[in-house]
Amino acid sequence: MTHYQMYINGKFVDAVSGETVASRCPSDGEEIAVYPKGGVADVDLAVAAAKAAFADPTWSKPHASQDRAALLRAIAQGIRDNADHISEVEARDSGKTITDVSLVDVQWAADCFDYFADLATQIYGEVIPVPGDVLDIALREPLGVCSAIVAWNYPIMFAAWKIAPCLAAGNTMVFKPASHTSLSALELANIMSKVGAPAGVVNIVTGPGSEIGEAICNHPEIEKVSFTGSTSVGKKVMQMASSTIKKVTLELGGKSPNIFFDDFTNLEAAVGAAMLGMYFNAGQTCIAGSRVFVHENIYDAFKSELVRRVGNIPVGHCLDYDTRMGAIISEGQMNAILNYIELGKQEGANLLIGGHRMTEGALSKGYFIAPTVFECDRDDYTIMQEEIFGPVLCLCKFSTEEEVIERANNTIYGLASAVWTLDIKRAFRVAKALKAGQVWINQYLMISNFAPHGGFKQSGFGKDLSKYAIDGYTQIKNIYVELCDDDAYMSTFE
Numbered sequence: 001m002t003h004y005q006m007y008i009n010g011k012f013v014d015a016v017s018g019e020t021v022a023s024r025c026p027s028d029g030e031e032i033a034v035y036p037k038g039g040v041a042d043v044d045l046a047v048a049a050a051k052a053a054f055a056d057p058t059w060s061k062p063h064a065s066q067d068r069a070a071l072l073r074a075i076a077q078g079i080r081d082n083a084d085h086i087s088e089v090e091a092r093d094s095g096k097t098i099t100d101v102s103l104v105d106v107q108w109a110a111d112c113f114d115y116f117a118d119l120a121t122q123i124y125g126e127v128i129p130v131p132g133d134v135l136d137i138a139l140r141e142p143l144g145v146c147s148a149i150v151a152w153n154y155p156i157m158f159a160a161w162k163i164a165p166c167l168a169a170g171n172t173m174v175f176k177p178a179s180h181t182s183l184s185a186l187e188l189a190n191i192m193s194k195v196g197a198p199a200g201v202v203n204i205v206t207g208p209g210s211e212i213g214e215a216i217c218n219h220p221e222i223e224k225v226s227f228t229g230s231t232s233v234g235k236k237v238m239q240m241a242s243s244t245i246k247k248v249t250l251e252l253g254g255k256s257p258n259i260f261f262d263d264f265t266n267l268e269a270a271v272g273a274a275m276l277g278m279y280f281n282a283g284q285t286c287i288a289g290s291r292v293f294v295h296e297n298i299y300d301a302f303k304s305e306l307v308r309r310v311g312n313i314p315v316g317h318c319l320d321y322d323t324r325m326g327a328i329i330s331e332g333q334m335n336a337i338l339n340y341i342e343l344g345k346q347e348g349a350n351l352l353i354g355g356h357r358m359t360e361g362a363l364s365k366g367y368f369i370a371p372t373v374f375e376c377d378r379d380d381y382t383i384m385q386e387e388i389f390g391p392v393l394c395l396c397k398f399s400t401e402e403e404v405i406e407r408a409n410n411t412i413y414g415l416a417s418a419v420w421t422l423d424i425k426r427a428f429r430v431a432k433a434l435k436a437g438q439v440w441i442n443q444y445l446m447i448s449n450f451a452p453h454g455g456f457k458q459s460g461f462g463k464d465l466s467k468y469a470i471d472g473y474t475q476i477k478n479i480y481v482e483l484c485d486d487d488a489y490m491s492t493f494e
């Protein structure tokens, strides 16, 4: 069993209180590590270190951009060099499948550091054509000490998504991983330390969100909080951040529609896409396509193919390469999902398959829920409105384009969406009408380092990834240079 430490000011340290928390594998309940249970005192130390690191011009000034790019590249390479080890730690810590973690999460994290290394030397403002004999420059500057608080569903990826753009722009970072999944961020700290990240540039504080998260959001010397998590905690984060007018980015929950028109006749591909959208990462994905709308002409065939294939999804231990769907992160989350399933049944949604905990054989040691499909004839079922964050798909029939757009938009969320049709005009019409930060056409779940990710409505605001992420880690300073030497143009009060 590994004893992890936090990473503050370039050193690995225990919590000031000396307290620790055990990390258990959701697949089998085995204790795999302990890590520090940090508190307010640890946040204060991390912020002081980040502040001092930012004050060092060899880190934060524009001429250091090539050094920052080189550091980000070294971190990317460090992740690749340690990919097998990190993948195993991440899988065991989270219950995610080793296949998904190694092929998607860890590679992506490395690619993300490389992507922002490319951008680090291209962060600049612009000259504004102000009338007169004037040079006006909108200068893009780093914010200072930034923070990030993230969810447990893609731990190493979220660490990369937050830390890489923050550093590329010349800021420093206090990072809080989710309490359930703190280990991969501490593995990342190990890499950062080995490749020579300057002390204090990145600080990783582990422990409970209610204590550390709140200390971060209220801290007067933190300029920004980038939050990925639930809409309910996101609202609190925004409130707390307002006390010191911190810049805020919120990546929150979703209830995303996945819409299949009847001209998309490749049933096998359509059903496969609906399953990928819902059951990837056991449904614990913010952009999960949890409401699947299917046109009435193809509905019956779609439904029977979906139920047949969902019943065959291999559910199992995170380290088994044959597992396609892993465990739920915790007992509490598993029970929350089971409660939603009960509510779905009570309110009258038609359970087609699944709907129970899986306890056969070794599965009894972990938190597994059978992939579930409800047929929903109403949009006001709780399971159609609230984010379940588990493998529960709501299947709905629709008749017209206008109807499905209205129903698809009928939630408080606006994170992701998809439309499947071969009619390009309809595809664009629907894409423009959907109120979501992401629309896929004939695709699902594809996110790229090169393209912005973020929600509309109560799914949040601000963007992760792409050049748009840099907007969230920089501020614009306007510099107005008077070039006219005629005194008549000089500002005066008289």
Ligand code: NAD
Residues within 6 Å of the ligand: 149, 150, 151, 152, 153, 176, 177, 178, 179, 207, 208, 209, 210, 212, 213, 214, 217, 228, 229, 230, 231, 233, 234, 236, 237, 250, 251, 252, 253, 254, 285, 286, 287, 387, 389, 415, 454, 455, 459, 460
């Ligand atoms: P959560 O909101 O419970 O926790 C998120 C983070 O906030 C954790 O690190 C937690 O420790 C911390 N936290 C908890 N209470 C806090 C408080 N009072 N103050 C400050 N921080 C606090 O979310 P979760 O259960 O970890 O993750 C699931 C949620 O995250 C889902 O709603 C999902 O949709 C959302 N999510 C969104 C995106 C996106 O990009 N939009 C991505 C992944 C997950």
